Amino acid sequence: MGAHPHGWWIMLHLVLFVFWLGGDLGVFYSSRFVIDPNLTAQARSTALAIMSGLDLAPKICLVLFLPSGVTLMALDPHGATLFGISLFPWWFVVLTWLFAAAWLMFTVVTHRTHGRNALARRVDLTFRSGVIIGMGVAGAYALLASTPFGVTTNPRWLGGKILLYALAIAAGLGIRMTLRPFGPAFTSLFAEGSSEEVERTLRRSVDGCLPYVWLIWGSVLAAATLGVLKPGANL
DSSP: OOOOHHHHHHHHHHHHHHHHHHHHHHHHHHHHHHTOTTSOHHHHHHHHHHHHHHHHHHHHHHHHHHHHHHHHHHHOTTOOEETTEESSOHHHHHHHHHHHHHHHHHHHHHHHTTTOOHHHHHHHHHHHHHHHHHHHHHHHHHHHOSSGGGOOSOTHHHHHHHHHHHHHHHHHHHHHHHTTTHHHHHHHHHHHOOOHHHHHHHHHHHHTTHHHHHHHHHHHHHHHHHHHHOTTOOO
16 A cells, blocks of 8 residues: 555655755855865855855745645644635645746746846746745644634644744854855855955854854754644644
8 A cells, every 4th residue: 555645745745854854954064165364266156156056955944835835734634624614725726836846946036146136036036925924824823723724723833933934044044144145255255365355254144144054954854843743733
């Protein structure tokens, strides 16, 4: 007898979690070499290329977390209903995957062009802002309502998980804004050589991201914990 489809989707969700967190750890480690003034400019450029390559995996996982999570909710036997109608019919799941595919395309283009494609960057930002708002509202409702969408199993854990997902996306935007001075400073490193001002800008840009990085790690780990343990749920 084959495995239940629900189990395979749970497996995908877990794989996305592993690659998201693992990729982020690789990005963090390689960033230490990028800002090391004792290395040559070429060595630091190689470290930056490695860091950029590793950074694509967490970005892909962040996007795919949304449709994989919606798919799991649609397959859950305790799924949400309103007036006896499922809130996650197959067509809604398909639309969510199509939305995620479009979002992923602009995310990859933005990453590959290092944000120089203005259209892709703006669309990606719009997608992320919309998801943050939507997930924030949905998560707060699931966390505060007694029987959100008619679900009687006390799914407050799910509300918390949704809010943590929105928080991780918001932290990613914080990283993006903090890194804005990095590109010009790294270009100056190659064009004019190292200087105290250039090194200070590089270090401040990368180290300034650390609170957001820790916030992402904590959010992802906490979301995974809620998804596995489902504290307080009446199942």
